[in-house]
Amino acid sequence: METSKVYHIGAAASLMxxxxxxxxxxxxxxxxxxxGSLLxxxxxxxxxxxxxxxxxxxxxxxWSSMLILLYFAEGVVRGYSDRDEISRMMGYGEVALVCIYFACALLFLHPYKKAARKLARELLDKVNRATHE
Structure with missing residues (x-):
């Protein structure tokens, strides 16, 4: 299976x-x-x-890879500070799921960011050559 597909599946599954x-x-x-609560x-x-x-x-x-970091912070805080053991474990589980999502999203995006940097360099080179002529 293609690695980008694996990362996409990992991100989508961890989010769900x-x-x-x-x-x-x-x-x-x-x-x-x-x-239940309104939380x-x-x-x-x-x-x-x-x-x-x-x-x-x-x-x-x-943008969702930045949004998900709020849930990382909440999971760490609740995992560290909740008095109920089950709630603490749920907080640490939230942290684990967020880390999986974040890693998969970044690994999925890496080739796109690399291609964008390459295109930007090529355009900059064209502009530099045009201005030096």
Whole structure:
């Protein structure tokens, strides 16, 4: 299987699992209030890039790799500070899923960024040659 396809599948799968993970955490596994809490709404921002990630949209993967870092911070804070052991484990699970998404997204984007740098260098060389003539 082509490596970019593997990275795309990894990013898409980890994003979908993260959404399910966060919903399960706040609604069933360790909700702040019995029956679930409004903290489950924190998955809404993750739904915004889902379609673009599934379609391999480069721009969406770029900005979502920055958005996902908010969930990294939340997972670290809750993993370190929650009193409930299950909730702490869910926080560390969130961190792991975010790291998988982030790594897969960056590895998927690497060839595109490399090609963009090459094109920019070529254009700059053309401009420099045109101005020196």
């Amino acid at each position: 699992v993260l959404i399910a993970w966060l919903l399960a955490w706040e609604m069933v596994v360790a909700p702040l209030k019995p029956g 489950a709404l924190k998955v809404v921002p993750l739904l915004l890039p889902l379609r673009g990630v599934l379609k391999r949209d480069v721009y969406t993967l770029q």
